[in-house]
Amino acid sequence: MAWLKRARKTMNEEKIKKEEEEREKDVEIIPENEPIEVIHVKWVDLHIPANTKDHHTNRYYVTDKNRNKGKLELVVRRGQEFKMTILFDRPYDKNNDDIKLVFEIGLKGSLTKETLAMLELEDKQAENTDDWNARVLGQKGNEVELMILTPNDCIIGEWTFDVITQFVDNKDVVNQICYEYPENINIILNPWCKDDTCYMEKEEDRNEYVLNDDGYVFQGSAGQIYTKPWHFGQYDKDILDISLRLLRVGFGGNITNKMADPVMISRTIAMVVNACDEDEGVLVGNWSGDYEGGRTPSSWSGSAKILQKFLKDKQSVKYGQCWVFSAVTVAVCRALGMPCRSVTNFGSAHDTDGSVTIDWLYEKNEHGKLEKKSGGDSIWNFHVWNECWFERPDLPPGYGGWQVIDATPQERSEGVFTCGPASVTAIKKGELSMPYDAAFVFAEVNADIKKFEVLGGYQFDPLGEITDRVGKKISTKKIRSGNDGEGASLRNLFDPDRNREDVTCNYKFPEGSKEERKAVENAVKHAQFSYGDYVAPPKDLEVKLTDIDRVMIGEDLTVEVIVKNISESKERRTISVLTVEIYCCTYTGEPVGEAIKFDEHIGIELNYNECSRKLQSWGSNRL
Incomplete structure (x- = not known):
């Protein structure tokens, strides 16, 4: 001194x-x-x-x-x-x-x-x-x-x-x-201390979410979940030093009492793990498919190597996608003593305009048929973020516990690429005025899809909505499952439910329940943007395609078509042609190449409230 x-x-x-x-x-x-x-x-x-x-x-x-x-x-x-x-x-x-x-x-x-x-x-x-x-x-x-x-x-x-x-x-x-x-x-931080806001009561929780340096990240789709073993490595050489350095960098190189607050610590970690801002972040994100100058995101299997490379090269590491950002965040949080886990949301929505809905816009082509416009909102096959555990003295009682943070750079929050911490309890209830970024996370797990025809002059005509597509099988690693110090067996890898805990109920009430619909109504009240008061068009037919997630390469595409007559007029309906468009997409929902379109004559007649199921197949030689 x-x-x-x-x-x-x-x-x-x-x-x-x-x-x-x-x-x-x-x-x-x-x-x-x-x-x-x-x-x-x-x-x-x-x-x-x-x-x-x-x-x-x-x-x-x-x-x-x-x-x-x-x-x-x-x-x-x-x-x-x-x-x-x-x-x-x-x-x-x-x-x-x-x-x-x-x-x-x-x-x-x-x-x-x-x-x-x-x-x-x-x-x-x-x-x-x-x-x-x-x-x-x-x-x-x-x-x-x-x-x-x-x-x-x-x-x-x-x-x-x-x-x-x-x-x-x-x-x-x-x-x-x-x-x-x-x-x-x-x-x-000390999750063993009852007076620390990071305190976790159960020993088995502390062993898993603080001490365990191995785990999984989940990928794929809601119908076909894959398990990827991961070594977080928070005890490995230099990882504690790197984590503390990152924290100082995140606070501008200054030592501040904010470095005592898990709320601000977690928010800062989510910022410095990505390299989008001028903060010397750890990982560069890349979803282009061209990974020249770095490694493909899928080639990583451990956080410690990424952090050690960051320290050695003195520059951001190339490249990462959501599960890599999440796994590095786990390593940094656990190194600093903060309980943290990786969470995968299947059917994850990305709301870009603050409407708390996923808005699909359509325009009529020269033949008078509606065609979907490419827009900002999207639905990813899966997206991976983190939950950290701590109390929220800045919120009313009852909103502590698991808090969402997300290091994957998607939208700016208060001017920087970070997300959270957002109370999982607040998200479930649709109470989105609470900091931080609860509205964005709510849309990821429970946004309604709303379809509009663009009429011009900022006029939009509602075409319909889908309320049950977003937020499926939200998953994290089970406690004491899989490779807890012994490595993951092949059986665990190909049977994800052996090591997967479904936490969807933490984020949303049962799909379609009164409580879930009320949460959506509460959420929409906090929307920053709207296409106008949404008045749903008259109901006529309900068409669903199922089982399309489980198609393997080289197989025929076979789906079950479920058609139900829900017309408000209660009149009989005849369905003669089913038009299906098939897109090849990345896991972020971005289409690759042209759509393959099929017009199939199915010839179904339905009375009011009558439902028909029909298997429809397209040979692999036609795809």
């Missing part, structure tokens, strides 16, 4: 060498005019093996002496005591020796900004975990054992640690001797 340091006494080289050997390169800054009886620190033992075991941080590379052959660093969770032993050059006398422990984060600590803590040695344990505390556990000769408590809302990051001895010299000037511990003390 620069403001505490004083000039070192003039010593000969032999004495300097001897003292440095005794203190194992620890630093003590000694002023002039020092009385002989002043107490000195010879060394400090942070009991790294024991402390990290108690704090569930013993697997980090910097704490593991079996992997790290260099200097070990202490990693502790805030709101929980850790042990320290200080060896002095004589017995410590609490009545005469003025000792202070100083913890600091950043270039210049401040008591008011909570980036500096100066602790006196206490005789009793703190009554709560709200503040710093240093209590004497015991004393034996020149050694003093201490228990250090960090606050439950401490700024997370790399803290420095000094021991200050204060005395009055023979000129009645107050002086200080500063012993500088040579390594950082890394303080992270």
Whole structure:
């Protein structure tokens, strides 16, 4: 600490060498005019093996002496005591020796900004975990054992640690001797501490969402889900250091008390994992199919390698798509102690205009037939984001727990490419005025599709709506499933339900229920844009195609056509021709190439409320 340091006494080289050997390169800054009886620190033992075991941080590379052959660093969770032993050059006398422990984060600590803590040695344990505390556990000769408590809302990051001895010299000037511990003390979030807003009650949840460094991401479609094993690697070499650096970068290089708040920490992580803003982000997104200059997103299977490459090359890594962004986010969050999991939404909507609906626009061609226009809104086969667990002091009671964040760059939020945290509870209820980005996430899981004919002059004629296509089989990894330290078996990979937990009910009420429709109505009230008051056209026929998700390459395309007469006039209807257009699309819903169109004569007659099912097949040679 620069403001505490004083000039070192003039010593000969032999004495300097001897003292440095005794203190194992620890630093003590000694002023002039020092009385002989002043107490000195010879060394400090942070009991790294024991402390990290108690704090569930013993697997980090910097704490593991079996992997790290260099200097070990202490990693502790805030709101929980850790042990320290200080060896002095004589017995410590609490009545005469003025000792202070100083913890600091950043270039210049401040008591008011909570980036500096100066602790006196206490005789009793703190009554709560709200503040710093240093209590004497015991004393034996020149050694003093201490228990250090960090606050439950401490700024997370790399803290420095000094021991200050204060005395009055023979000129009645107050002086200080500063012993500088040579390594950082890394303080992270604590889901084991009841007073930390990241607290998780169940041990099995903490084991899965904080400690587990292996898992899965889910891909495919609602009808055909694929499992991809993934190594998050939050304990691997440099990952903690990279994660803390990213956090500092996300806050503009400044140490701020926002780095104590999981709400702001998670939002910042979602921003710095992508490289869209001027923030030196980790991953460059690419959905073009041309991955020259980097690796295809599908070739990655671990987060640690991506983060290590980011550190080594000192530039953003190419390339990622949603599941890669999500998996890297898991690694960073878990490294910092935040409970986090990867979540896949099948049939995921992307609302680009803030309407909280997916708007399909049609125009009549020269033959008077309606043709769909290419527009901004889309529905992806799947999209992968993250959930983090913490309380929301900034929201009314009841909206804590799982919070959505999304590092995949889609839309800007408050000027930058980030998303969340959005309360999953708020999303389910359609209460979208709560920060952050709840409306965007609601549309992803529960938007209605609305069809309009473009009439010109900003006039739109409603054509119909689909209310049950978006948000299917929202999935995350089951607790203790699959490759929990043992690797994933082929059986697990091709039987996703063995390791998949369906969390759709967390995001929405049962499709079509009164509660689900009310949530949609609540959501639309918060829309930033609308094509006007939507008045549904008269109902006539309901046509559904099913089982199209399970077609394999080279097979015939066979679908079940379900037609129901729902005409408001209750008159008989004759369906003579079924027109089907087939598009080849990327998983983001973008069409590739021209549509293949079929007009099939099916000849169905239906009375009111009558339903007909018919299998219709197109040979693979025609596709």
